[in-house]
Each structure stands twice: as C-alpha cells, then as structure tokens.
Amino acid sequence: MAAEEGQVVSCHTLEAWNEQLQKGNESKKLVVVDFTASWCAPCRFITPFLVELAKRLPDVTFLKVDVDELKPVAQDWAVEAMPTFMFLKEGTIVDKVVGARREELQQTIAKHTASSASA
Template identity: 55%
Template sequence: NIQKESTLHLVLRLRGGVPQLADKAAYDKALADAGDKLVVVDFTATWCGPCKRIAPFFAELAEQMPDVVFVKVDVDENEDVAEACGVNSMPTFQFMIKGKKVHEFSGASQENIKQAIAKHKP
C-alpha cells in the first residue's frame, strides 16, 4: 500500500545512503521515531564543498552504526528547519536524543563526528 509522499512527509530521497528529510514534519517525525537512539543530523547544501567531501564518510558511518539514526537536511530546500535549529553555516552536525540537542559543531571533521557519537550514544 503506497501512500502519497505529501501525506507521509517522510523522506524526499536518499543521498549517499542517508535519508534526506523533505520538510519540518519529516524532521520532527525522524526525531520522534528514533526513540532513545542518538540522531545525527547533517545540515548540508548542494553548493557546499566540505559537505560533499564529508558525505561518503557520513554514509559509511550510517551503514556501520544501525543503532544510530543518520539524516540529512538540505538547508536550501528546508530553510525553516535550518532556521528553527539555529543553523547558519554548513556543514553543521547536530546530535539529538529524545528530541533534545546534546551536541553540535560546524565543519567537515570526521574526528569530531566520531567523538560526538562515542560520547553521546546511549
């Protein structure tokens, strides 16, 4: 049973194996559906060079860590989500548990991503 994408508001498309959230409703649903899991949100843009360079690493982590939820938000397609989350530089990574931000940093640092996951993963 296939429902209309507009009613699901889930995932616009996959980019590098990581779901890209379509809108604010999809963002809110992803956080709610994660339950107690750590959610890592990559705020990205198609024109952002560092975003493109970190994307394969982010996708690899998503494959290696099924107990962590990895999602992307394109800031140009979802300005409302970026604004609501206080994001104004790319890439920005936010780490959420139960809908609350527990960590954030900007920049394409593989080491910072790994350290934040290790610190905050339940």
C-alpha cells in the same frame, strides 16, 4: 524502520522531518542531523564518511536536511555554517559539530553512544 537502518535518511519536506524526528525521540537512539546544501563543497567532502558511519552504526539514526529545502528548520536551529551536525537524544540537543571534521564527528558519536550503553 528497518529499511532505513544503516542509511542516511534525507528529509525533503517538513512532514518527513517531523516524522523522522518523532521516530528518533521515541526510539531513544542517538540522532545525528547533517545540515547540508546541494551546492556546499565542504559538505561533499564529508558525505562519503557519513554514509560509511551510517553503515557501520545501525544504532544511530542519521538524518540529512538541505538548508535550502527546509529553510525554516535551518533558521530555527540557527545553522550558520555548513555542514553543521546536531546530536539529539529524546528531542534534546546534546551536542553540535560545525564543519566537516571527521575525527570530531566520530568521537562525538562515540561519546553519546557510550553513555547510553552504560545508562
């Protein structure tokens, strides 16, 4: 939705998560999922940067999943450290960044958006 462009969209329920995921798959956009927790200090280190990226990159969908709220999702996706960023394209995981690593996050996004532009 246009209202969600430029924002990090938090998925608080399984329904919201599935809906966002499906939307992302259909749009064929790069989807970046931030697996986080309310109590995770390393996650808070990266949050302002992620918000900034979302603002700057409206063609990328940014989703946020709290691993305590959506435990089954975190388990299915084998999230063991936080933050973990999963990169999805049309429903397939194309990359993963573990840890609040600003430069790697930015470069991985660039890698997958550049390839879609040339495709």
